[in-house]
Amino acid sequence: MKRLGLILLRVFTAFDWPLLAILMMFAALGLTVMHSAVGGTDWRFAEQSRNFIIAFFAMWTMALIPPKLLMKLALPFYVVGVVLLLGVEFFGETSKGATRWLNLGVTRIQPSEMMKIAVPMMLAWYFQRHEGAVRIRDFLAAAAMLAAPFGLIVLQPDLGTALLVFGAGFFVIYFAGLSFKLLVPVMLAGVIGIGTLVYYEDQLCEPDVNWVVLHDYQKHRVCTLLNPSSDPLGKGFHTIQSMIAVGSGGVYGKGYMKGTQTHLDFIPERTTDFIFAVYAEEFGLYGGIAILVLYGLMMARGLTIASRASSQFGRLLAGALTMMLFIYVFVNVGMVTGILPVVGVPLPFMSYGGTALFTMGIAFGIMMSISRHRSVKT
Known part of the structure; x- marks a missing residue:
């Protein structure tokens, strides 16, 4: 009994409970939205449930590994x-x-x-x-x-x-x-580049213009972002349909399992890259704000763990993994709402897929390890 008690104690002390509570809410929400996206409990819903279980054990395993070993x-x-x-x-x-x-x-x-x-x-x-x-x-x-x-x-x-x-x-x-001063020239060059692209869109998006640094399909994605109606049934279809779904949700949403764009198969890749469009159509603006607030709380907890880490390694790693979550959310929501090109970035804990969930499970397990050992000098 004593040995069992020690094992249970080790299991429970491995977790950062505020972070785990947020993750559990996302698991419930992610499976709920996936149930609607697939229209029931088919094999994709069953596999996503399995993916969450695998990600949980990956997170728990990493949480038990001390930062010194990492x-x-x-x-x-x-x-x-x-x-x-x-x-x-x-x-x-x-x-x-x-x-x-x-x-x-x-x-x-x-x-x-x-x-x-x-x-x-x-x-x-x-x-x-x-x-x-x-x-x-x-x-x-x-x-x-x-x-x-x-x-x-x-x-x-x-x-x-x-x-x-x-x-x-x-x-x-x-x-x-x-130093932030070193980033100013890079940011300035980026602003000038984007401004030039928008101003000379018609000329730069001509089929015979080679962008050199980007593949043709990547060039088409950027040009489609600037003008989705230029190819509404081709390259612009994803962006147009996702924007229609998000907009049609209005303030309150159409209701769970009542999204017409979703269930009439207008939203492409609705279980993966465009799962946010499914969510926004059914839960509306208030639902969208709620999920962004939840992501914000998750990031705030991650940055708190980083600030309390006992070593430079822990601070840098926890901070970077938290900001990686920010990039995931910003890019996915941006491409679904039409402010960024489609680049195939899933929405964490919402999009279907085992690889991305497993990766995020490892990332949050590392943050829990850093949180658990914050009082131990590594």
Whole structure:
């Protein structure tokens, strides 16, 4: 009995209870919306339920691993990830025009997913080693560590995952002390670039204009964002239909299981990338605000854990993983509402898919580990 009590104590003390409470609310909400999106309890609903269970155990497992051990795993985890990305580049399997998978014989993996965790872990470990003596060359070295996996993922091409990996890594570098003044020229260049694109849209979106840095399908997504009606039955169909669904929900929504855009099959990819359109149509503006507030509470808890961490490694890693959640939500809601191009980023804990849920489970397990060991010097 005493041994059982110790095991139960270890299980319960592994969790950060405020964060777990928010995650449980998202699990209930995610399955509720998925039930409506698929129109019942078909195989997709059953699989998503299983995915939540797997993600929960992944989170619990990571919560039991102390940050000191995570630091030791950071370098080999990163190196293995980069090697696997190189394997994808040379030996990967191509599907739907993208080479993202690597067949290991017994299973098939997508190495880019692990880099969402490996990159911020590696950079947090690096800055932990240079704590108190960070120089310009350290930021340059960190940028190179970030650029390598980011470039390999862009080549697949997988712009959505590349954006998330870049964001998670960038926030580690920023939280480590990167001066905001150095970002001003980059932000200014971005504003000028976007302004130029909007002003010269008609000329730049001509079929014979090559954007060099982007693939043709990525160029079409940007041009469709600027003018969805230019191809309403093709490239612009996703954006137009999702915007119609969000707008038709009004202030109060049409009611659960009563979304016409959803159940008449007008919303494309309604269980994955466009699940927010299903939610907004049925629960309206108030429902949309409520879920954004819930995400806000989750991010606030993550930043609180980061601020209370006992080491530089814990602070940087928890902060970066929290901001990665922000990027997930901002990009997904932005592309569903028509303010960002469609890049295939799921909505955390809402979209169907086991890989993204597993990754988020690991990320939040790491944050719980940092929270649990905040009083232990690592």
